[in-house]
Amino acid sequence: MSNLVRFLNTYWKYRQYGFRCQYTCRFAGTDGYIPSGSGTIITSNSSGTSSPPFYPLVEKIIYDEGNLTSKQLEQLNEAIQEAINHNCYIEAAFNYLTKKECQFSSVKIDPSLQGSEGNSVLLDGEGNPVRVILKFGDEEYICARTFSHELIHLLQIEQGMYEGLDSRGMMEYERVLIDDIVFYSKFKGKIERATYEDWQSKLYPLVCGEFYKNELENHEEWDKQQTIYKDWLSRLTKKGIPESITDSDFREWSSLFYVYDRSYSITNGYKYNESYGPIVLNKILGLIKENCK
Numbered sequence: 670m671s672n673l674v675r676f677l678n679t680y681w682k683y684r685q686y687g688f689r690c691q692y693t694c695r696f697a698g699t700d701g702y703i704p705s706g707s708g709t710i711i712t713s714n715s716s717g718t719s720s721p722p723f724y725p726l727v728e729k730i731i732y733d734e735g736n737l738t739s740k741q742l743e744q745l746n747e748a749i750q751e752a753i754n755h756n757c758y759i760e761a762a763f764n765y766l767t768k769k770e771c772q773f774s775s776v777k778i779d780p781s782l783q784g785s786e787g788n789s790v791l792l793d794g795e796g797n798p799v800r801v802i803l804k805f806g807d808e809e810y811i812c813a814r815t816f817s818h819e820l821i822h823l824l825q826i827e828q829g830m831y832e833g834l835d836s837r838g839m840m841e842y843e844r845v846l847i848d849d850i851v852f853y854s855k856f857k858g859k860i861e862r863a864t865y866e867d868w869q870s871k872l873y874p875l876v877c878g879e880f881y882k883n884e885l886e887n888h889e890e891w892d893k894q895q896t897i898y899k900d901w902l903s904r905l906t907k908k909g910i911p912e913s914i915t916d917s918d919f920r921e922w923s924s925l926f927y928v929y930d931r932s933y934s935i936t937n938g939y940k941y942n943e944s945y946g947p948i949v950l951n952k953i954l955g956l957i958k959e960n961c962k
Contacts, residue, residue: 722739722742722743724742724743724745724746725746726746726749726750726753727742727745727746727749727776729763729767729772730749730763730766730767730772730773730820731772731773731774731775731776731803732772732773732774732775733774733775733776734775734776735775736775736776736777736778737776737777737778740808741778741808741811744808744811745776745811745816748811748812748813748815748816749763749813749816751812751813752813752814752816752817752820755813755870756817756851756872757851757957757960757961758847758848758851758953758956758957758961759817759820759821760960760961761953761956761957761959761960761961762820762821762824762953762956763820764960765824765956766820766823766824766827769827771823771827773788773801773802773803773819773823774791774800774801774802775800775802775803776802776803776804776805777802777803777804777805778804778805778806778807778808779804779805779806780806780807782804782805782806783806784806785805785806785807785810785815786803786804786805786806786810786815786816786818786819787804787806787819788801788802788803788804788819788822788823789801789802789804790802790826790831798826798831801822801823801826803819814872817872818844818872821843821844821847821949822840822844824949824952824953825840825843825844825949828948828949828952829948830945830948830949832942832945834938834940835940835942836940836942836945837939837940838923838927838933838935838939838940838941838942839923839940839941839942839945840945841926841933841939842876842922842923842926842927842933842941843919843945843947843949843950844873845873845874845875845876845926845930846876846919846922846926846950847949847950847953848871848872848873849875849876849902850902850905850906850910850911850914850950850954851910851953851957852867852871853902853903853905853906854906854909854910854911855867856906857906857907857908857909858902858903858904858905858906858907859903859907860899860902860903874930875895875898875899876898876922876925876926876930877891877894877895877898877922877925877926877929877930878891878925878926878928878929878930878931891929894925894929898922898925901918901921901922905918910954910957910958910961911954912954912958913947913951913954913955914947914950914951914954915947916946916947918947919946919947919950920943923941924941927939927941
């Protein structure tokens with residue numbers, strides 16, 4: 670029955686393209702009798718217009734993309750391609766999720782968003798996520814960086830780490846810590862080799878909130894904490910991508926994130942649940958080992 674449901678979902682999704690397919694099905698009756706059946710479904714684009722463009726990367730990661738215009742879909746497909754080309758850990762996460770058939774349920778432009786992008790998670794009666802809607806505040810925000818951000822959140826949800834508002838802060842922190850570790854690993858901890866262009870291509874500012882340092886009253890304390898954090902990153906990545914990180918190391922730097930990054934501070938309502946561990950971070954490190962050279 671699950672294969673039949675999948676077939677019907679696929680048929681509904683691609684019905685506008687026009688295709689012919691044959692099927693065979695078997696249903697078990699209560700008396701043990703198993704009748705067989707077969708048939709043909711034919712569908713065509715009766716409007717006489719040409720079939721809409723195909724956006725393969727969008728189709729792979731978003732189940733229903735019908736809320737976006739063709740222009741927006743093209744922009745999103747290009748953004749996904751750029752994200753994959755730019756960063757191997759994004760490519761590894763994308764490939765893993767699509768193989769697991771874990772997708773955003775839909776995508777939309779939502780001007781009510783306070784940020785450039787986000788997602789809505791719909792839960793079942795037991796509180797389990799069943800739908801994740803990808804949102805952009807405006808089409809100008811459809812880019813590789815925003816897509817990468819939400820893709821990591823989708824992986825966190827797939828790995829069972831989403832617990833509503835209680836996990837929101839740790840999910841944001843983990844996303845940035847992953848990026849820091851992967852970035853430092855490129856230079857095997859010798860970050861002095863990174864050029865200005867390297868830093869400009871990095872997805873996010875460091876966990877220690879470098880983007881907002883000019884707004885801090887206590888620069889000396891920030892400089893001290895930044896040095897300690899960077900030294901840890903250098904040691905962790907001196908042989909390249911680490912196998913994993915410990916729970917204690919993971920939690921050690923979360924306060925740097927919420928103290929020195931204004932966007933995700935506790936005062937803004939973000940919660941940092943200490944029971945949240947580096948499950949997704951270590952999953953990403955394993956995927957990189959398997960998929961990235």
